[in-house]
Amino acid sequence: AAEPPTYVIESLFRGLGSRNLELVTEALMDSFGLSKSRVSELFVEHSAAILEEFLQRRLDESTYVAVFIDGKCIQGQNIVSVIGVTEAGEKYTLGLTQCTTENAGVITTMFREMISRGFCFDDGLLFVIDGGLGLRKAIEEVFGEYAVIQRCQVHKLRNVLDHLPENARPEWRKLLKQLFSCDDYKHARTMADELIARLQKINPAAAASLKEGIEDVLTLTRLGLRSVFGRSFGTTNVIESANSAIARRTRHVTRWSTGDQRLRWSALALLDAEQSWRRVHNYKRLPILQRAIKDEVNNRIQSNQPKAKVSRFSTKKRT
Structure with a gap:
């Protein structure tokens, strides 16, 4: 035939x-x-x-301001995708990999492959993540002091509330949302410390959950940009949308192989989803975020107190 x-x-x-x-x-x-x-x-x-x-798509045709990273579990395997936001506010899939968990080694390899395809971070990047230790380790290993990390506020709120009894959750949801919506960094830090102290008397695990990574949760607040970019970069909603596209595409698959089947289906889903992705909210003001990130990175370098290991990979664009 x-x-x-x-x-x-x-x-x-x-x-x-x-x-x-x-x-x-x-x-x-x-x-x-x-x-x-x-x-x-x-x-x-x-x-x-x-x-x-x-x-194998080239990544040196655009300048990226922010990166969202998260994983989607498909039948025991984690599909980790990376979505970048360009200086024009457009979203683009930068990387995709498969692992059993958010494994630092596997994710590090994915980042290195992105760089080999021309991904540039000369002026720093905002990384929006859910707080996985393997993911954080990989970011620090490859991007070092060029990475400005914003932890997802929705994940943090959910993690804290999970430690509390049902009848206490409405009150604490309101308190945490007040904290995350505060535009003044010093006031937000004071609020956070007070809430941690209160939680310590109710449930030490909840207090520890809020305390862990609180600086990263308040990154946009510290930069003075929460009111402008909190909607776009305060949560991992962008990557959650990508994960939903993968879920819709694969929900009727009844048998999964051990090979690249999950990656193939995920790539098809993301390629299709990219066609309908809209620009991030307030994209016309992204130069403000770019300047803030660049200043943050320069301050780290000038203070000679890098927060993480400096990457040994070149960040220069190919010409």
Whole structure:
């Protein structure tokens, strides 16, 4: 039987959801006389090619201001994706990898591959993360003092509330939201210390949860930019949206292999989702954030007290 042209197959597979795979399979079988197994082989071949192309995309055509990183668990394996925000406010998938947990070594390798494709961070970057230790370690290893970290406030709120009884959660949700919405850094730090002291008397674990990483939770506040960019960069909502796209694309897959199947489906989902992503809120004011990050990095360098190991990788753009 004559097989369909490559462009036909790729156009079908790029926008394909797992729910429609059976329909596409039947269409190819009817139109081209292909067996079901051959259609399956074609899908694997072409989705693998799409994944390879996806992972080799050049990253030196744009200047990035911020990076969102998070993982999505698919049948026991963690798919970690990296979404960058350009100086024009546009979102773009920078990296994708698979691991059992947010493993620092695996994520470090992904970061290095991004740099090999031209990813530049000369003036520093804002990293918005959920607080995983492996993720934090990888960022420090590769980007060092060029990384300004903002912890997700939604994750922090959720983690603290999980330690409290149900009847206490409404009050503490309100108190924590007041803390996270405070625009004055000194006042926010005072509020945080007071809340930690109160929690210590109720549940020491909750107090420890709030205290852990509180400086990173208040990064935008410290930079004086919470009111301007808190909506865009105070949480990992951007990456959560990407994870939702992966979930929608894969929800009807009933059997997962141990190979690159999860990565192939995830790449297809992200490529499709990118087409509808909107610019971040207040994108026209991103130069303000760029200057603040650059000043933060310069202050670290000038004080000769780097917060982390300086990367041995060049940050210079290719010319």
